[in-house]
Amino acid sequence: MNIEASPQVRKLFDETRRRLVETGTRNRLVHVNRANTRGAVVNIINERSDDVYAILASGKTMRFRPLGKDKHEQGEILLADDTGDDETFDEDRYTDNLLESPLGPDALAKKLLKIARDARTAEEEQGVNILYLALGFVTWFEDEKSDIRREAPLVLLPVELVRNQRTSTYDIRMRGEDLITNLPLQQRWQDDFGLVLPELEVGEDWQPSQYFDQVEEIVDERDRWEIDRDAIQLGFFSFSKLLMYRDLDIDVWPDSALECHKLVKGLLYEGFEGGDDAIFGEEDKLDDVLPPEKIFHVVDADASQARVIEEARSGRNLVVQGPPGTGKSQTIANIIAAAAQEGKTVLFVAEKMAALEVVHDRLVKVGLADICLELHSRSANKRQVLEELKRTLNAGAAVPAIPARPEALQHSRDKLNAIAQALHSPIGDTGETAFGMLGRQARFMGLKAPPPTFAADGLAEMDRATESKAVDALKLYGGALKEAGDPAKHPFRSVTVTQLQPVDQARLRPMLDEAREAVTALDNALNVALDSLGLAEGGWFDLVAPVEELLRALSGLNEGEGNLAKELLQCRDMDRLSQALASGRRWREERDAASAYFIDHAFTVDLAHLRAPLIAGTRSFFARWGSAYRNASRELAGLLTDQLPKSADERVELVDSLLQVSRLRNEWGQEEEFCRTTLGENWRGERTDWEGIEAVQAWAARVSLANADLDAEPDFLVSTAVARERENWADKIKQLAGP
Known part of the structure; x- marks a missing residue:
């Protein structure tokens, strides 16, 4: 029995519906100005609606063919020339896979790029496709006296633009969605003229011309109304608000189911009464009220989220607020999972498509894809929905194992x-x-x-009182430290005798005077040494040992080696330099020894290939008769200053000695650039004074190690090293400091 709604409720619903839908001529489903092509639309020419529908409905993709020529005017605006009539038009063009447009190539490419981007953005944000290929337009007038022509699309194919990687442009194909009637136009004609625009009933062999025939029966009754069957346009059309408009018609709901629903009444006019039947009290602990066996969470939830989930499970109406990142989507996923576990059905709606996808992805990741049916997404078409229902029903035949108690x-x-x-x-x-x-x-x-x-x-x-007393005592101690200085540096820090007899006090003064004079002398000697090293005055006992060690390390440097010593003191890799110099010294020794047997040219050739045949001659008498051994011996003889030894072993030793010279040459040769940079003008390649430089390098390494804590400059170190008094300073400091 249908109960008549009160006038106030009906007025409220009517006002809400009027705000939802627009059946005026600003709606492109009610009126399209096809002559204005400056918007996100592409007009199609030289095509027939039936042929275009047949190609796209078969699953094929169609490409766009620009017929115009681009004209660049007014900066960046691209215009296209309209194409005239083609007297040699080939009717095979109706059935090819090309949609012809009067735009030029650049203008068409720009239009398609913008339309593709806008379509993708709308679908990502709203979850619905609003891009359609309109087939057939009807011309109508608002009244008999009006001279303003109104045009509206009749058949709208849901399509999408697909990027063509080969041509770097966009193709078009039909989406797997149902065709629907032009609902705003249907509503407008019903309200203004009492005309009923027929519904689209698409069958297996259906063609748009069949629907045009039905509409033409209505149009023929009106003066000046007509149908352009082959007018085609790609553009954006939206039905979503009109569907909501129809759903909010209280007369189509039986038994006042809409206006009498408790949620509708609470939201629109009665409001919700606050109650004291909350599950959780302010002082209640969550674990006491909610034991683990009653919890059904498929994703992590903290205490506040668990409260929301349980309040929703109990059927309470609530609003949950929180900034991004506070776990609202996880809470919704848990509520849906808990409701499904209790056999309930949940409709989850959101303004943005992204919010739906976040919750859906969470449910899928935890293995609950079978409880989800997408009604408002890219995959929400009839075929995929039916396949999803079939898969879910088949999966439901399996009986899952019952988990054990959560002990x-x-x-x-x-x-x-x-x-x-x-x-x-x-x-x-x-x-x-x-x-x-x-x-x-x-x-x-x-x-x-x-x-x-x-x-x-x-x-x-x-406790806190005792802590406060301890803090006060520490403050007093800190004040005493600030006044007396660091105890570790106090002159009497090692004194343990605090009670002295008069005789002891009389003996103490001369001892202190003597100690003061010794410390003063030590300080003077140390300052002289520090000045020579270019260091700031210290006067502290902790500098005595480092300065003494450095002064002794400076010994052994000749005056003529000063410049080289300065270069070496600045070397950052003493070990590397030491190895390179040692290799050079050994090379020079080996080469000088080999010069007694080999001519100078021998040191420039590689004799590695001679060793194998000569080694073979040491092992076999017959090998010495072979050509390899004789050729190797002949080549070796040409490099010797004397006659070739008769013994094969001696010949091998000669080759090995020359190979050793070559190996050592390569060894220091790999460090040649490093040595040149480090030694400066003292580097002369093979003519370098290896032994002399190696001796100075050993001195520099010793001094650098002793100078690590003092960090004296190389100039001061070298000048101090060549001074005569350096050893006297070291001995004097040691004598004054004591053993």
Whole structure:
């Protein structure tokens, strides 16, 4: 029985419906100005609606063919020449896979790129396709006296633009969605003229011309109304608001199901009453009210999210607010999963497609794809929905295993709760908790405060009052330190005798005077040494040993080696230089020894190929008669200053000695650039004074090691090294400092 809605409720629904739908001529489904092509539309010419539908409905893709010529006017605006009549028109063009447009190539490419981007954006944000290829247009007038022609599309094919990688442009193909009637036009004609625009009933052999015949029966009754069957245009058309407009018609709902629904009444005019029947009280602990066996969460949920999930499961109406990233989508996924587990059906709606996809992806990832049916997405067409239903029904035949009781979960929860309780329980009579103390420690660590170094045996029993007294004592101690200075540097830091007899006091003064004079002399000697090294005055005992060690390390440098010593003191890789110099020295020794047997040319050739045949001659008498051995011997003889040895072993030794010279040459040759940079003008290649430089390098390495803590400049080190008094300074410092 249909109960008549109250006038106030009907007025509220009527006002809401009027705000939803636009049946005026600003709606492109009610009126399209096909002469204006400046918007996101592409007009198609020289095509027939039946042929275009047949090609696209078969699943084929069609390409666009520009017939015009681009004209560049007014900066970046691209215009195209209209094509005239073609007297030699070939009717085979109707059935090819090309959609002809009067635009030029550049203008068409720009239009298609913009349309493809706008279509993709609209689908990603709204979840619906609004790109259609309109087949056939009807011309109508708002009244008999009007001279303004209105044009509206009749058949709209849902299409999409596909990027053609070969041509770098876009092709068009039909989407797997149902064709629907032009609903806004149908509503407008019904309201203004009482005309009923027929519904689209697409069958297996259906053609747009069949629908045009039905519409033409209506149009023929109106003066000046007509149908252009082969007018085709690609553009954007939206039906979504009109579908909502129809759903909110309270007269089409039986038994007042819409206006009497408790949610509709609560949202629109009655409101919701606040109750005190909340599941969780302000002081209730979540784990006490919600045991693990009652929890059904498929993704992680914290305490606040768990409360929302349980309130929703109990049937309460609530609004959940929170900034991005606070877990609203996980909460919704848990609510849907819990409702499905209880045998309920959930309709999840959102303004943006992205919100739907986030929740759907979460459910799919946890294995709940079978409970989801997408009604508002790219895949929500009739064929795919039916296949999804079939797959889900088949999967439902399997009986899943019943999981065991969550005893392990409850045990882990109780263990974690015990840890949390221990962290927040008072420590003895201190009034403090472990959690609070950890927080204070973290604060001090954040302030980069140094950790205490005193004994902490009594800290566990220390309350705030005792702590305050200890802090006051530490402040007094800090003030005393500030006044007296560092205890480690105090002149009496090692004194343990604090009670002296008069006789001891009388003996102490001369000892202190003597010690002061010795320290003054040591300070003077040390300052002289520091001045010679170019270092700041120190006067502290901790500099005595490093300065003495450095002064002794400076010995052994001749005055003529000063410039080379300065270069070597600046070397950053002493080990590398030492190895290179040692290789050079050994090379020179080996080469000088080999010069007694070989001519100079022998040191420039590679004799590695001679070794194998000569080695064979040491092992076999017959090998020495072979051509390889005799050729190798002949080549070796040409490099010797004397006659070729008769023994094969001696010949091998000669080759090995020359190969050793070559190996050592290659060894220091790999470091030639490094040596040239480090030694400067002292580097002369094979004529380098290897032994002399190696001796200075050993001195520089010793000095650099002793200078590591003092960091004196090379100029001061060299000038001090060649001074006569350097050894006297070292001995004097050692004598004054004592053993």
